[in-house]
Amino acid sequence: KNKVLDNSCKELVPSYDWFQTDGSLTVVIYTKQKDMNSELVIADLQEGKLRGEVIVKDYSYLLHVELSYAVHEDMIVQVSEKVGKVEFILKKKEAASWKNLGQPLESHDSFVKRSDRGLYYRRCRLLSKTDVTHDTRLFCLMLPPGTHLQVPVGHHLYLRQTIAGTEIVKPYTPVLSSFESMGKNPPQNDKMHIFFMIKIYPSGLFTPVLDTLQIGEYISVSNPEGNFMKLQVEDVEELFLLAGGTGFTPMVKLLNYALTSCNILRTAKLMFFNKMEEDILWRNQLEQLALDDARFDIQLVLSEPKEEWTGKQGKISSSLLSQFVKRSTHGSKILICICGPLPFMEQGVQFLQDLGHTSEEIHCFTA
Ligand code: FAD
Ligand code: NAD
Numbered sequence: 001k002n003k004v005l006d007n008s009c010k011e012l013v014p015s016y017d018w019f020q021t022d023g024s025l026t027v028v029i030y031t032k033q034k035d036m037n038s039e040l041v042i043a044d045l046q047e048g049k050l051r052g053e054v055i056v057k058d059y060s061y062l063l064h065v066e067l068s069y070a071v072h073e074d075m076i077v078q079v080s081e082k083v084g085k086v087e088f089i090l091k092k093k094e095a096a097s098w099k100n101l102g103q104p105l106e107s108h109d110s111f112v113k114r115s116d117r118g119l120y121y122r123r124c125r126l127l128s129k130t131d132v133t134h135d136t137r138l139f140c141l142m143l144p145p146g147t148h149l150q151v152p153v154g155h156h157l158y159l160r161q162t163i164a165g166t167e168i169v170k171p172y173t174p175v176l177s178s179f180e181s182m183g184k185n186p187p188q189n190d191k192m193h194i195f196f197m198i199k200i201y202p203s204g205l206f207t208p209v210l211d212t213l214q215i216g217e218y219i220s221v222s223n224p225e226g227n228f229m230k231l232q233v234e235d236v237e238e239l240f241l242l243a244g245g246t247g248f249t250p251m252v253k254l255l256n257y258a259l260t261s262c263n264i265l266r267t268a269k270l271m272f273f274n275k276m277e278e279d280i281l282w283r284n285q286l287e288q289l290a291l292d293d294a295r296f297d298i299q300l301v302l303s304e305p306k307e308e309w310t311g312k313q314g315k316i317s318s319s320l321l322s323q324f325v326k327r328s329t330h331g332s333k334i335l336i337c338i339c340g341p342l343p344f345m346e347q348g349v350q351f352l353q354d355l356g357h358t359s360e361e362i363h364c365f366t367a
Contacts, residue, residue, distance in 0.1 A: 013111045014061045022095040033084035041086050042223050045075045045146030060117040062110050065102040077148040121220035126213050136199040143192045153257045154228025154250050160220040170206045171367045172196045173249040179285040182256050199246045233258050237332040239268040240325045244340020248281050250365045269297045271324050275304040318351045339365035
């Protein structure tokens with residue numbers, strides 16, 4: 001069932017069990033982890049099949065069964081963080097006693113390196129599509145009722161479409177619905193909504209097809225992936241964000257997290273690089289946020305400005321960065337996050353290193 005595991009991870013292997021009442025069924029995964037959380041559990045209940053994946057350090061545990069009898073399409077997922085217990089609570093369609101849980105499906109009860117577990121996709125419905133700029137739109141997708149999936153800050157998902165007979169996948173980073181929802185507790189059903197800010201390239205392979213998706217139609221969405229950890233910002237005093245174009249997307253939830261949950265954060269500054277004024281994503285919202293929160297500031301830089309632009313001009317450069325990434329207090333802990341076109345990131349990192357910043361102080365968002 002499992003690939004040969006080295007000794008260091010044998011003790012991590014979770015186990016599962018199940019219980020029932022007349023009306024419900026509870027499937028439990030015991031992870032033995034004291035720092036379990038809801039983002040480490042991705043579960044899907046679809047057409048009588050239960051697939052529950054739990055991330056344990058660098059490993060993935062999978063429970064995957066075809067249930068013996070019919071259940072309702074939605075389920076409750078409960079995570080007991082301190083005891084490391086994950087429960088899937090399902091409602092039976094008929095109140096009869098089950099003799100067994102069901103038939104094992106592919107990779108059931110397996111524990112493998114996270115990178116060896118293939119991506120799993122579920123169909124999500126397009127609820128709305130609104131213009132952000134002339135070429136960028138905000139897509140709101142809804143997860144199916146039997147899915148439990150929360151995207152960690154700084155992580156992305158893959159969207160999959162069949163184009164001219166070939167399956168194509170591309171990564172996208174979920175954002176908030178708007179900065180106005182920042183710091184507010186989202187209503188319970190908001191966990192079912194995922195917002196993407198996506199630029200449509202007329203000569204691109206994927207985005208023109210995505211743009212033809214109609215409200216009510218479905219698209220396949222993968223499990224989250226990513227290399228960013230919240231831990232990287234928790235003890236940061238000054239946060240510097242460098243974004244080029246849609247490289248802004250990972251900054252949205254990161255800013256939200258930093259400004260609402262990081263107690264010792266003193267400043268968060270965004271330097272936002274775009275070609276023209278009309279390309280600036282959520283400009284009004286960013287300027288409003290800067291007015292509302294004294295810790296936040298924004299610097300706009302245009303590479304192809306019109307004549308009337310009086311702000312900063314050019315592309316990412318050592319002089320722009322040396323003026324922008326400055327500690328307000330000697331020795332304060334900083335983090336610089338960078339995302340955008342590949343050459344923008346490569347040049348940015350090089351300039352930052354030349355300016356003396358260590359690799360621990362720099363995070364690049366990549367696939
Ligand atoms: P492509 O076919 O890739 O083309 C893009 C542009 O490049 C077009 O203008 C095309 O004409 C041009 N082009 C293509 N090939 C060449 C070539 N050989 N030479 C010169 N020009 C060429 N994008 C978002 O909008 N929002 C996000 O939240 C987002 N998140 C991402 C997260 C990650 C981790 C990564 C890696 C990327 C992310 N992207 C995001 C980018 C996204 O994955 C796609 O790359 C993007 O949508 C373009 O896809 P496409 O197939 O439509 O265009
Ligand atoms: P764009 O072409 O509109 O450029 C925006 C700005 O980036 C430009 O104004 C310029 O300042 C800078 N820039 C562009 N090309 C450059 C170059 N060759 N050298 C130096 N600076 C350059 O940007 P876009 O079309 O919005 O593209 C955004 C990019 O960000 C895409 O390549 C996308 O894949 C990437 N992205 C990555 C992630 C991630 O997590 N890794 C997330 C979102 C977007």
